[in-house]
Amino acid sequence: MTAAMIELDDGAQLRTWTTGSATPQTVPLVMVHGGPGVPDYLAPVAGIIDDLCLVHRYDQRGTGGSSWEGEHTIARHVQDLTLLLDAWGHDRVVLVGHSFGTNMASYFLLAHPERVAGLIQIAGPFLDPWREADRAAQRARRTDQQRARLDELDAIESRTDAEEIEYLTLSWFTDHADRARARDWALASARTLRPINYAMNSQLNAAKKADPLESHVDELREHLPPGTVIIGGAGDSRPADALRRLGTRLNCEVIIIPNAGHYPWLEAPDQFTAALRAAVKSQTQRGQLTGQRSPEPDAAGLSASSQAAAHR
The missing domain is CATH 3.40.50.1820 (Alpha/Beta hydrolase fold, catalytic domain)
Structure with missing residues (x-):
């Protein structure tokens, strides 16, 4: 390369x-x-x-x-x-x-x-x-607790590094169809694709x-x-x-x-x-x-x- x-x-x-x-x-x-x-x-x-x-x-x-x-x-x-x-x-x-x-x-x-x-x-x-179909699928893939935590993190004006990783993980894991591995894949992306512009x-x-x-x-x-x-x-x-x-x-x-x-x-x-x-x-x-x-x-x-x- x-x-x-x-x-x-x-x-x-x-x-x-x-x-x-x-x-x-x-x-x-x-x-x-x-x-x-x-x-x-x-x-x-x-x-x-x-x-x-x-x-x-x-x-x-x-x-x-x-x-x-x-x-x-x-x-x-x-x-x-x-x-x-x-x-x-x-x-x-x-x-x-x-x-x-x-x-x-x-x-x-x-x-x-x-x-x-x-x-x-x-x-x-x-x-x-x-967009509405996407939002509905994301809602179905998050628990009430996960939705509440995502909203809480979204409202923070300046997140810590740990909070940003958690925020991105909760934002991105719904992209994956494999529910067993979705969070691990999203966490890996959250750790490596920062900072977000x-x-x-x-x-x-x-x-x-x-x-x-x-x-x-x-x-x-x-x-x-x-x-x-x-x-x-x-x-x-x-x-x-x-x-x-x-x-x-x-x-x-x-x-x-x-x-x-x-x-x-x-x-x-x-x-x-x-x-x-x-x-x-x-x-x-x-x-x-x-x-x-x-x-x-x-x-x-x-x-x-x-x-x-x-x-x-």
């Missing part, structure tokens, strides 16, 4: 990772993590497919090892991804989004369809109506509401790359039917994995691996038919403008 800091047009630096290798037969793949406001967590997913193609990941600005300064808008984050593609030397890539990252991948497709050779969406995007979360969620994807479905369908796949979990608190409805509107394949939640690689690794690898094989090979910038980057996939950085 190669880690690097890439400087953007405004001086902000984004932390990136590259695995796999470039070949003349495949186009590269970029993973867009969710949140918003948490760092990248998709290394396990990259490990499933980085023997097939070059795979890039990055901490979005405002998270992890990337620059935290400034306001967060959809346009700025789309521009960040555009500049990363330029720095890596890629005209076109396959995008893999997860959770809120599926929204960002969709906004990028709307802005730059010519740069998207393929699209794989995991656990999203969820377009209205879906709550300002970024608020600003990007507000931006999403101001320019909802719901109003761009026809345009998305027009620009959708052939072979686009949406992969979801039947046990996600967010309703799988919302993904099916979107797939019908976009005329793309939707794969719903039984007994899996919002992170299907944890709960149904074999089924998720099969679905993801099939999609990646299809789309990276298909995208290559339309051409890539020449010359190719080196095996690390990094341009001369990239600056080496320490591993996370």
